[in-house]
Amino acid sequence: MIGGRGAHSPGSPLNVPPVLASNFVLGSDRAYTRNDATPTWEAFEEVLGGLEHGVAVAFGSGMAAAAAIFDLLPAGADVVLSDDCYQAVVGLAAAGQEQGRWSVTRLAPDDTKEWLGAAVHADLLWLESPSNPLLHVGDLPAILSQPRKSGAIAVIDNTFATPLGQQPLELGADLVLHSATKYLGGHSDLMLGAAVAREDELARRLRERRLLAGAIPGALETYLAVRGMRTLHLRLERATATAHELANRLQRHAAVGTVRYPGLSTHPTHSTARRFMRNYGAMISFDVYGDADRADAICESLQIIRHATSLGSVETTIERRAAIPGQEHLPPTLLRLSVGCENVDDLWSDLDSALVRSSPKERH
Numbered sequence: 001m002i003g004g005r006g007a008h009s010p011g012s013p014l015n016v017p018p019v020l021a022s023n024f025v026l027g028s029d030r031a032y033t034r035n036d037a038t039p040t041w042e043a044f045e046e047v048l049g050g051l052e053h054g055v056a057v058a059f060g061s062g063m064a065a066a067a068a069i070f071d072l073l074p075a076g077a078d079v080v081l082s083d084d085c086y087q088a089v090v091g092l093a094a095a096g097q098e099q100g101r102w103s104v105t106r107l108a109p110d111d112t113k114e115w116l117g118a119a120v121h122a123d124l125l126w127l128e129s130p131s132n133p134l135l136h137v138g139d140l141p142a143i144l145s146q147p148r149k150s151g152a153i154a155v156i157d158n159t160f161a162t163p164l165g166q167q168p169l170e171l172g173a174d175l176v177l178h179s180a181t182k183y184l185g186g187h188s189d190l191m192l193g194a195a196v197a198r199e200d201e202l203a204r205r206l207r208e209r210r211l212l213a214g215a216i217p218g219a220l221e222t223y224l225a226v227r228g229m230r231t232l233h234l235r236l237e238r239a240t241a242t243a244h245e246l247a248n249r250l251q252r253h254a255a256v257g258t259v260r261y262p263g264l265s266t267h268p269t270h271s272t273a274r275r276f277m278r279n280y281g282a283m284i285s286f287d288v289y290g291d292a293d294r295a296d297a298i299c300e301s302l303q304i305i306r307h308a309t310s311l312g313s314v315e316t317t318i319e320r321r322a323a324i325p326g327q328e329h330l331p332p333t334l335l336r337l338s339v340g341c342e343n344v345d346d347l348w349s350d351l352d353s354a355l356v357r358s359s360p361k362e363r364h
C-alpha cells in the first residue's frame, strides 16, 4: 500500500474501500478484526504515519488513544500535564490520580524551565501545544530534546497543529496524539483517534492495549478520515490564511479585547511558535467586551458561523468555553473560533455584524 491507496493493478479501486468484516477466512495473518485490523484501518494508519513520520495506531476516538497511553504507565507513575489542556484528558489524569494509579503535576505550556526540570523525573510528559483554548505554544524543540528519565514517554497532543503545522516526533517526542475527529477527518461527521509512535515497540504496546480494551476504530470512520486527509493541506492552507486575517481584523475591532492567535506578534508565545511551527493554525480565541450574556448573544446571532462545540472542520464554529462544565476558570467572555474554509469576507461580515449588534456602545 502506498499513501493509503489500494493495489495499483488493473481494475482495482483507487482507494481502499470500507471493509465491513469481523472475521476473515483462516489461512492468512488476518483472522479477527479486533486482533488483526482491517485494510481500511491500515490505510488510515499508513497515511497518518506517513504525515507524522512514525507508526500510527488507530483508536475509536482521541480519548480511546489517550486512555491507551495512560494504561502503559507503571503503578505510581509521575505524570506531568499541561495546565491549559483538553478537558477530558485532564479528567482521565485526575481519575487515575484519585484511584492511586499515578500522581499528576500541572505545568503551564510556556513555562519551559519547569518542563525541562520535569523531564528528568516524569514517567509521562503530556504537552498540548498550541493549548486549548488559550493557544499557548510550548517550546517543543527545547523540551523534547531534554534527556528524559529511562522509560519515560513524552506525548504531544498534535490535534490543533496537525502534522502539517508541526512534527513533534522529529523534534524528539515519543508519541503524538490525534483526535482525528477534528482536522484529519475535517467534516464534522466522524469520531476517531490515533497515537503515532516514533518507535515500533511503543506502537506494538499500544496495539496490544487496543486489542485488550477493545478500543478499535470503525471501518466507515477510518475510510472517511482517509478521504478527509486527502485534502488536509488544501483545507489548512485556506483555514490558516483566513484565521490569520480574521485575527488581525478582530484585534482592531472596538468590541473585542485580547485576541489569542499564535501568528499575531502580540501573542505571548508568538516568537516560540515562529521558530518551529510551519503555520500558526486555524484556531483563534478572543475576549469580547461585556459579560457572559453578551458573549452568548454574539454566538447566537451569527448566521454563517455555527454555534457549536468541537473544531477542525470545513465549517467555521464558535463557542464560549467557560459555559462548559469544568471550564469555569476561563475568562467568561472568551470565545473560541475554529476557522473553516468559507470565504474570508463572508466570515468577517458575519462576525462584525454580530459584534456590532451585541455591543453598540463600544462601537460609537
Ligand SMILES: *Cc1c(COP(=O)(O)O)cnc(C)c1O
Pocket: 061, 062, 063, 064, 086, 088, 089, 128, 132, 157, 159, 160, 178, 179, 180, 181, 182, 191, 192, 193
Ligand atoms: C477533541 C480532542 C481530544 C479528544 O478527542 P475525541 O476524538 O473527542 O475523543 C483530545 N485532544 C484535543 C486537543 C482535542 O481537541
